[in-house]
Amino acid sequence: MEALYETRQPAPLLIGGIPDDRTQSVRYGIEIPYALSLLAHGDPNAQVVGLDRIPPDQRPPTLITHFAFQIMVACGTAMALIGLAFLWLRWKRPAAIHTRSFLRLVALTTPLGFIAVEAGWVVTEVGRQPWIIYGIMRTEDAVTPMPGLVWSLVGTLVVYTLLALVVTLIMQRLIRATEGRADGGRRQAGSPHAGAAHG
Amino acid sequence: MAEIVLIVMGVAATLYAVLAGADFGAGLIEAFLPREEQDRVEVALAPVWEANHVWLVLVVVLAFVGFPSLYTVVTTYLHIPLLGVLLGIVARGAAFTFRHYDPEPSGLGWWYSFAFRVGSLLTPLCIGLIMASIASGTLATLDSLESLRSPGSPAAQAELGFYEVFIAPFNTWFAWMTGLFVCTLFAFQGAALLAAENATRAAPLPYLRIARYAHLAAMLSGGLVFLSAYLENLPWFYGMLASPLSLGCMLLATLLIPVVARAFQRGLPWTLRLATGAQVSAILVGFFAAQFPVLVRIAPVNVTFPKAAAPAPMLAQLIVALVVGLALIVPSTVYLIRIYKRRPDPA
Secondary structure, eight states, rough: OOOOOOOOOOOOEEESSSEETTEEEESSOOEEEHHHHHHSSSOOOOOOOOOGGGGGOOHHHHHHHHHHHHHHHHHHHHHHHHHHHHHHHHHGGGGGGSSSSHHHHHHHHHHHHHHHHHHHHHHHHHHTTTTTTTTTEEEEHHHOOOOOOHHHHHHHHHHHHHHHHHHHHHHHHHHHHHHTOOOOOOSOOSSTTTTOOOO | OOOHHHHHHHHHHHHHHHHHHHHHOOOHGGGOOOOHHHHHHHHHHTTTTTTHHHHHHHHHHHHHHOHHHHHHHHHHHHHHHHHHHHHHHHHHHHHHHHHHHOOOOOHHHHHHHHHHHHHHHHHHHHHHHHHHHHHHHHEOOOOHHHHEEEEEEHHHHHOOIIIIIIIIGGOHHHHHHHHHHHHHHHHHHHHHHHHTTTTTTSOOHHHHHHHHHHHHHHHHHHHHHHHHHTTTTTTHHHHHHHHHHHHHHHHHHHHHHHHHHHHHTTTTTTHHHHHHHHHHHHHHHHHHTTTEEEEEEESOOOEEEEEEEOOOHHHEEEEEEEHHHHHHHHEEEEEHHHHHHHHHOOO
């Protein structure tokens, strides 16, 4: 996650940066001194163990894990900042909240939560490699002996994509039906199905 | 302790077979009903459709935690029928919900019905395939099959392709007949459910006629299951004859046939529900009692009870979780059914 290739004391926190597993180094990125030691051990001078202390066959892919982690933190920070901005504006300049640009900003923030969650999942699932049960079982040992599971996966993806498309279509129809527009012979709000109680 | 987990698994599986069986069955016979009745099917099914899956999930989780090797064998070697069960459930649930919420039913209506009916057929069929495969002795682990291929042995000549390992075990007459049997059994239960729901109405006639056909079909396909087991010389068949519990269950199921028939004719909904429920339970118990304590027949080593159970501390924790879970689920389910039964008839 932190792309800390060498064990360091004290350890800096890396923001951004492009890790390279082959050279075991990170290019670019901003280092904040002492911050990682503080985060990991509560002591700005503590030693943080780096990837050099872990056998090469037990290291996860650093590039993906690091990027995903940075994306997750960035999304979280962005959402927090916009929340704070809203509170501040509400206090100092209430009119600014209703401007198009702020509302557009808030609307654009909507997928960030979802992206952050997915990025977090990538961090956990890629970062755990090569273990599926840490320290006990490797992923390659847990895989089913049945070949051709990719077809199962493809099939399931196709089914769920189809379901998503139909759901979208129905939601569009529901929106149209309750908008009360009268064009041609289109059904108005109050169709017998809309509003029926259903578990 | 492993006995307790096994019994709860059995009860949950039976509850699923009885409750969801009626759901799937209603879906199967829906195509044979007159147009105006088809909407009533939707009303009857709505209340407990999703809630029934609790029992299926419970069975899967109990297998995973309590009997890991049972779970492993079934999910590895019977992946394809399991996927069939899942897709059937998804297709049914989706079609049902879409049909209900779509304000313009004309365009996709045919597709909804298609998905609903195919789903209702696919799941019971695949459940039957899975049941038969774990009892028929056609399963074999990949390692054991490969070890048979020592040079010179006749098995070495046999192709060890994907088909032989992952499809052949359930592509037997016994498996397909069991699949057919489960379909007809569920269809009968569905008809019984619908007949019971409509007992107070003036004309439950279409349900009675369909129920009679379904009952007949179930008995015929049940006979075919036994016939195919005998012809394929399956140990399950002889296990069934040798086990007093199995024979007792089959006898009970047979004796309940006239009870069910009379409940239909006299219009006794509760007798009907209880009798068909008892029949399904007896059939399930009898089926698996035929090979108990073997849980899954697979070469080289069968999955047997109690060896297949998880370690004792695991089972203890599982039982605690079960008690808590059931204390929550059972009252809620009863409450759910009571609320829906109190709804005014939308006719």
